[in-house]
Amino acid sequence: MNPHLILAGRVLLSVIFIVSGFGKLVGAEGFSGYLASLGFPAPLVMAYLVGAFELLGGLAILAGFQVRAVAIALALFCLATGVLAHLGEQSALLKNIALAGGFLVLAGSGAGAMAVDKTKRESRYA
Template structure:
């Protein structure tokens, strides 16, 4: 049961980042404008980097690839973006904090049995 719950948790945590990252990359001009309004340097470059980080980080969590490292990176990202971009939006800030908590739990628990990380571990010792 634990393996199934971790898999479902990974899927649920990853969906928002896959969708958001894809949206940022396909609508990069709008997101770059938003970053520019926040005073970020090189907003177009930052928009591409942020979109790619969200998309590929979400895909890594979904697949269970480098789960602990990616989960910690996404937890830090959630806190940072909450404090930088959503401080005036309490509900969005709390969502980011909650997502960070979920990622930290995932980092502690690992990817579970149904993950690329597990397949890599098993192939090393086979």
């Protein structure tokens, strides 16, 4: 596995979630209106939870922290979001499916050599 390509993939996959999660947290009231229109209960609470999940998940992928578990969680999140929020929007649905695929590949390959998890492993056995 090429560690530079895995790092580049982690960066590219994480950016959308870091930016989107931050945006949802600072604009939670607006996002909660969208969630309310979809029929979600407690839309403001849900807006903060989704924003935090996206931001923290994106940062974990970027840093290479618990990548396999976080990548699986984000893949499931992408599929659920695609079905629950983007079923009638073909481009958004396909984007979410593609992101889920990227996260599953990342879960299979792991974080690569340039990751917090790798650094923690090496320092533990040094």
